[in-house]
Amino acid sequence: MRHRYSILFFPLHIIVDFLSLNAAFVGAYGIKFGTINPIFEPPYATLWWVFNLIWLAEILLFKPYIFPRQLFKADHLIKKLFILMAVHVAVLAIYWVAVKGYYYSREHIAITYGIFAVLGMAFRIGGLIFLKEYRARGYNNRKYIVVGYGKLATTIRGFYDAHPEMGFHFYGYFDEPTAETSDLLRGNYNELLDYVRLNQIDCVYCCMPYIDNSRLKDIVDDAEDVDYQVKLLVDFRGFLARGASVEYHDFLPVLNLSSQMLVDFQVNTLKRGFDIVFSLGIISLGLPFFVLVAIVTWLSSKGPVLYAQERIGREGRPFLIYKFRSMYVNAEQGGPVLSGGDRDNRITPWGRFMRQTRLDELPQFYNVLRGDMSVVGPRPERQFFIDQIVEVAPEYRTLLKVKPGITSIGQIKFGYAASIEEMVQRLRYDLLYPERRSFLFDIWIIAQTVRVMVQGRGK
Structure with missing residues (x-):
């Protein structure tokens, strides 16, 4: 046989993932409630069907199991798994809101995804180890x-x-x-x-x-x-880093080596769709947590819970950005002043914790739904500071070509800036984004942001 048993990988992958998803759903129910009998009756039987239908739709739309051998590696497979899970969570959140399914156990759903992630990673890593040994013996070559x-x-x-x-x-x-x-x-x-x-x-x-x-x-x-x-x-080594793309003149492919940033309609459409779905999911599932943070903010110091400030968005358009208030009221009576980090006495004790864990940024998911911002993108600044940054680093104007975001490479690697000099230092990281932006890169940045939030390492 020329191609041995490679053709079996595709159906096997699908079958194992479906078995893992269903085993996780049933197992999580047993862990949560101590029995699995009610899972075969409404309303959980309906939720069970929805779990499977969403996964089937993802397979049909994204074709996640079709890849060359060069990408058949652990990091790529696990990254794809978590992307599929993120989309699954987002679509499930929309279903949850649509049917007002507040009677479903959130703990059960969380355990389901946890078990499924473990089973999915175990299968992929185990499959890779098996293939490595199998090919070492001269098969499937x-x-x-x-x-x-x-x-x-x-x-x-x-x-x-x-x-x-x-x-x-x-x-x-x-x-x-x-x-x-x-x-x-x-x-x-x-x-x-x-x-x-x-x-x-x-x-x-x-x-x-x-x-x-x-x-x-x-x-x-x-x-x-x-x-x-x-x-x-x-x-093409040495050219692709400059933003090369392929254009088709009828049947003739032309490689464009222009350094001008190219606007990819499909990427932008996918990014906007993901922004909407992800933000709706966060707001819907996290609403009780949002309320809790708002209450603690209100109790921690006098003043409004939310803070609105004008920022500059894509193509220089101003908009109001929303945050949970982390400073005392009237902290900028004398004019715009950058935060001084841990040394800044204008920040409340609770506000300092919110900044370290990025909780103060949560209301910006509303900005994302409005279209002012994206989940991932360079942090927006005020015109007052942009004018000063551009004098030192004119390349900052590049960031105004993309929509600003809640989180960015600069926020992960550097954090909040306390001076123009630090803003320019953070700029070095954010300038990487317009050239490298992609759906997978956004997912990586979101994952790194979650890590920063959990560890409380926000600067």
Whole structure:
């Protein structure tokens, strides 16, 4: 068999995840209530169906189990699992609000997700360990050759030699021989097709700098008849970091190497959709906690619970940002002043705790729903301070091209800034975001923010 049992990974992955999800749901109910009999009757039987239907919809929409071997790694698989779980939680929260399902046990749902996360990670890590051993014994491997000899050709071989767990076995270089390369080649172009047939080669890597289009066309034309994959190797290192993208002029792909920030409609649409779903989920599930924080804020010092202040958003548009009040009333009677951190006596004791755990930022999920902000993005500043920052660091204007956020790389790595100098230092982190922004990067930043909140390390 050319491809062995790889085709079984996809259905097996789906089946195991569904079994894990249902086992977690039933097991969590037993842990919470000491019995599982009522779970087969409404209203929990309905919730059980909803759990499965949401997961099925995610599989159909996101196709999370389709990935090349190069991404079949623990960090990538677990990251995908947690992304799916985050979306699942958000959609479930919307269902919860829609049906007013306050009779469902939150503890049961939390335990369900906890068990499912453990089972999902255990299956993925266990599967990777099994595959590593399985491939080490010579099974589930792929044979590949490289056409066009040069530095790029040796690079791809070096990659697979360094990652034997991927199961790619090298079967030689093919090119027109020269005095320097004749001893290194398995054969020339005329011998290529017979060699592929004889050795049942799975994949042919073609190095674009060293092969002309006519020979490449022959290799591609033969691929369907002989049943092998053709992959192109093009050396774009040094260009991709500048924001390269592919544009299609009819059928002709054009690589755009412009350093101008590109607006990706799909990314922006997905980001806005995630912002809405995530914010609704946080506000809905966390409403009792919001009320508790508001009560403690009200009791801790005189003044309003919420604090509103004008900030500058995307493209320089002003908006009102909302926070739980962390300072004493009239803290800025003399004009705008940056917080002095732990040394700032304008901050209340409770306010200092909220800043360390980022609880004061929670009302900004309302700003996200309004569209003023995103969950992830550079922190918005006041015009008074922006003018001073731009004098020192004109590159700050780059941040105004994206929507500001509740949390950012700068907030994670640096925290609150107590001076213009510190704002410029934090800017170094935030400038990374416009170039790297993606859905997965946002999820990583959110996860790091949760870690900071739990550890109380907010500066």
